Structures are given as structure tokens and as C-alpha cells.
Amino acid sequence: MITALILMHFFGGGTPELFSRSDFRTVDRTIEEPARAEAVTQAMERMNELLASTVEKRRETFQKLNEMDVKVNSQEVSYDEMLDELWRTRREAGQKYIEEVFVMRKHMTRDEWNAAFVSADE
Amino acid sequence: MLRLIIHRITAFVLAFTALFISSCSFFGSGGDPLEVLRAEVISIVHDEARAEAMVADVDKLDQLLQESAELLGEVARRERALFADYDSTPQDFETLFLERLRKRRALQEAMLDVHLEFKDKATAEEWEAILPIHANAIAARVNSLVNAAIDERG
16 A cells, blocks of 8 residues: 555646636636636636546556555565556546637637636736 | 444544644644654654664755756746747757656656665654654655645746
């Protein structure tokens, strides 16, 4: 179990899974038109689901690692094989996340975008 | 059977208590957790050459953890710049994301290699004594580095 704990830290415990930007609470508030605000809200919800799914995948991977701890300790298990799926999930979710960023942008004007992302970061 | 169960419960309670106490000392002291690990390695491994080699592995691991935190901070800054620019393209985001993924994976695999080299140098008894300290030191170091990177990106 402790080996898995160490590996969990090495392989991403506490760090953002995809992009560090995961707080979109105020983005839709910059849009007055309800239909566009709703489309952006839906994109944000899908992004949150992607983030949650990668965190869940990481949890599952390390759960498996805990169950296989005896073998891991004797180095009979290929770490690459075990972690490949986690990396594949991260890559696929990241690409979907980027698509959703641009779904949001499609529904936002330059001013709305700047109000959401530039002012919020200043 | 009852004796076996009592023995296992006692062992679990002792192990948990040891982990809890060492964890509290790492998180509460504000000191350098990997410095504690280095000192413990020297104290536990009496063969000087092996102890030195293991401390060198801790140094390598420390360096890799710091590089990971720097990567996190750098990517967060570049990501913020992409979001701040309405004209950023999906390709810009994808380039940054894949670069982070590639560097992150390389760093994490290097950490795993160093971890296994460190472990291979220890005897079974030494490893048993070092492992809880190692786990808590890594947890404390990662925690402080990630928090610092998050604070930096605001």
C-alpha cells in the first residue's frame, strides 16, 4: 500500500490532471443572451465531467496498484503496462477538453471572453 | 485464530500509529522532509557506501520533484496566457497540453526509476524501516511543492 502511495504522488497526486484551469464558475455570467449562456454552461459541465473522469481513472489505477502490491514489491508487474492506460485517458480527455474550450469560445464574443478570462486573471 | 486476529490488529495499529506520528512530524515541523529522509537513511543503513548511494538517490528524487513543480508553474502561466488571448487556436492549446503530458510522463518515469534504484540498494529489513519515512517525506514534499506552484499561479 505504501509503495502505491509513493507512486500516486509521483504520478500526479494533487496536481491538475488536464489543464490547471478548472474554475469556470463566472464564465457564463459574462453572456447576456440566455441561449448562448446555456450553451457555454453545458460546455463547462462537460469539461468538469472530463476532469472528474480523469481523477476517477487515477483513483482506479492506484486502487489496482494497491491490490497488486505484493507483486509490485517483487517487481513482477510492468509499471509501464499498468500506467499506460492512465496516460491514454489523460491524453484523450485533454483533447476533448480543448474541443470544449473552443465550443465555449464559439458562443462568446471577444468582449465576453476577455471579461471572463482576462479580467478574472488580473 | 483469535490470537492471529489480535496479532494482526495490533500490527496494524502500531503501523498506523507510526505512520501518523511521522506524518505529523513532517507536516507540522515545517522543516525539509527530504532532509529528514536523508538523516534516517544514514541512521538506518550502516553500510556507509550504500547509505551514501541511497542519499544520492534522494538528491536525484528531490531534483526531479522540483523540476515537476517548475513544470506545473510554467505550464499554468502559459495556459493562462492562452486563455487570455481570444485568438489562441486549438493547435496552441494542443501543443501546450501534449508538451506538458510528454514532460510530465518523462519526469514521473524518471522518479519511478530512481525510486526502484533506491529500493534495490536496501536490504529487506532496512526497506521495511525506511518505507514509512520515505512515503511521508515524499507526500510532504509533493504537498509543499504543489501548493507553492498553485500559490504562484494565483
